[in-house]
Amino acid sequence: MNLLVSLSLAAGLVVASALSTVVSTASFLSINFLTKPASTNAALSFTPDLTTLPPVYFCGESVPLHEEVVARRLVSALVRNTAQNQTLYRIRQRAASFFPVIEPILARHRVPLDFKYLPLVESALRGFAVSPRGAVGYWQFMPETARELGLSVRSGYDERRNLVKSTEAACRYLSYLHNRLGSWTLAAAAYNNGIGAMLSNIRRQQQRDYYYLRLNAETGKYLYRILAFKEIFSNYRCYQDIIPNRIMAYLSQPLTPEVNSADDEILLPETLVDQATHMALNTPVEPAMTRLTGRADDIPLPNAADVFRGGIKAKLTESAGLQRGQVWVFHLTRDGMADGRQVEEGDVLYAIVEDIDQKTNKVYLRADKLYSTTEKQTYNLALAAVDASTGRIGIRLPDVDQVRSGWILTWKTL
Incomplete structure (x- = not known):
């Protein structure tokens, strides 16, 4: 303009x-x-x-x-x-x-x-x-x-x-x-x-x-x-x-x-x-990223049903933007186990936008840090956001476009 x-x-x-x-x-x-x-x-x-x-x-x-x-x-x-x-x-x-x-x-x-x-x-x-x-x-x-x-x-x-x-x-x-x-x-x-x-x-x-x-x-x-x-x-x-x-x-x-x-x-x-x-x-805007190639369409987890039994839930509180490398902040909504560690409701999950694949129309979120609100310590861990309906890694972009605080995702150990 x-x-x-x-x-x-x-x-x-x-x-x-x-x-x-x-x-x-x-x-x-x-x-x-x-x-x-x-x-x-x-x-x-x-x-x-x-x-x-x-x-x-x-x-x-x-x-x-x-x-x-x-x-x-x-x-x-x-x-x-x-x-x-x-x-x-x-x-x-x-x-x-x-x-x-x-x-x-x-x-x-x-x-x-x-x-x-x-x-x-x-x-x-x-x-x-x-x-x-x-x-x-x-x-x-x-x-x-x-x-x-x-x-x-x-x-x-x-x-x-x-x-x-x-x-x-x-x-x-x-x-x-x-x-x-x-x-x-x-x-x-x-x-x-x-x-x-x-x-x-x-x-x-x-x-x-x-x-x-x-x-x-x-x-x-x-x-x-x-x-x-x-x-x-x-x-x-x-x-x-x-x-x-x-x-x-x-x-x-x-x-x-x-x-x-x-x-x-x-x-x-x-x-x-x-x-x-x-x-x-x-209002139309240009895509957040150019097409990224070389990624499999879907990376399946062993069993989709395990998502509901073993996955943890976390609610989005802050998203920096839909761009590769941005950090999104989630709060756990219930107690559970994450990467072999006991985690509690209210703990803070720090996730990175690892990839945006416009070919499959998905965003891939990877969590690498968790802050324990009771222990006052930050732990390294490896989790990925998964589609709770299929158990597969990656969230479809049409859902992410409407992201607001309070959006809840399921996470599984990588």
């Missing part, structure tokens, strides 16, 4: 420069909104066991938690993001309403779903959020940046406050950043600090790994704040030693509609959610 051409050829540096200003100040609102009431020193007065952290991924890229400084920064972000139970509960309410709109838009643009947590950091998912320098909306765009990305900003009509249109604009920009930097992790950092500053840091330091780059204080913490929201919303039971009990109770509490709110966009009409989801899911 014309906008993307202009971004890549002519307006890239203009957008990058403008967005550097946008995001350096846009997080001001959410930082104060989330952390101002809490005492940082008090919140960090304990010493957590960093060796018990579960594996963490961002857009399929592994977070190097074996590095102590990385683990400590993640724990610090987790503590700060859980400082206020009422605030966190309200953000959960908005996320429950808005994520069904944001997710299919990200998927259509082939932007990893982990970026749905970015507007939580930017605006706490408030459409009417305004930063001190004038960044507005869910994704906190400055006026000039919004116009460069195709949004209309004029008196009485500001598309930065439109969830669907502003998310489309954010996807265009994130795709541009990823194409320039080659990494979704760096793209997230550049969203905060601008691509010019990121490229300058990369050249000066001869380092392309976000976790080892020396960045300004806000950008250095930015990705950890996104990761903290992701872990809190999708994997909070693994952090019982870090998240206070009262927050754990709020995270497990059923959501109720928010009332008497000053932000009249907090709860979207159900018809808008349905329309936006339908539009995003039914």
Whole structure:
């Protein structure tokens, strides 16, 4: 489309420069909104066991938690993001309403779903959020940046406050950043600090790994704040030693509609959610991968009936994207045995998209790690997702296209 051409050829540096200003100040609102009431020193007065952290991924890229400084920064972000139970509960309410709109838009643009947590950091998912320098909306765009990305900003009509249109604009920009930097992790950092500053840091330091780059204080913490929201919303039971009990109770509490709110966009009409989801899911996109060859059509297991007797069940909580090498996170739905090891309901299964075979129209998922929530340890194992109706390895793509959190698969030992 014309906008993307202009971004890549002519307006890239203009957008990058403008967005550097946008995001350096846009997080001001959410930082104060989330952390101002809490005492940082008090919140960090304990010493957590960093060796018990579960594996963490961002857009399929592994977070190097074996590095102590990385683990400590993640724990610090987790503590700060859980400082206020009422605030966190309200953000959960908005996320429950808005994520069904944001997710299919990200998927259509082939932007990893982990970026749905970015507007939580930017605006706490408030459409009417305004930063001190004038960044507005869910994704906190400055006026000039919004116009460069195709949004209309004029008196009485500001598309930065439109969830669907502003998310489309954010996807265009994130795709541009990823194409320039080659990494979704760096793209997230550049969203905060601008691509010019990121490229300058990369050249000066001869380092392309976000976790080892020396960045300004806000950008250095930015990705950890996104990761903290992701872990809190999708994997909070693994952090019982870090998240206070009262927050754990709020995270497990059923959501109720928010009332008497000053932000009249907090709860979207159900018809808008349905329309936006339908539009995003039914807009044609190019295939996620080119055809992969050289794989047998079906790899049978010894007996399909054994799937129901010996297989374990796990429920999807996070899918980074339908691309080879991406990491999907599942939670076990019952106790059982996996690769000769006793596993329990609630344990976390980390699966890799091993292959996408468009000839047979199947995706192959392989699990290589399991985190025990009771033992606080990560184990290596080898499991494959199987079709419960046939006992064969591989899940048909038409089913995966409609994947949502809560999708349950059967797993067998390789």
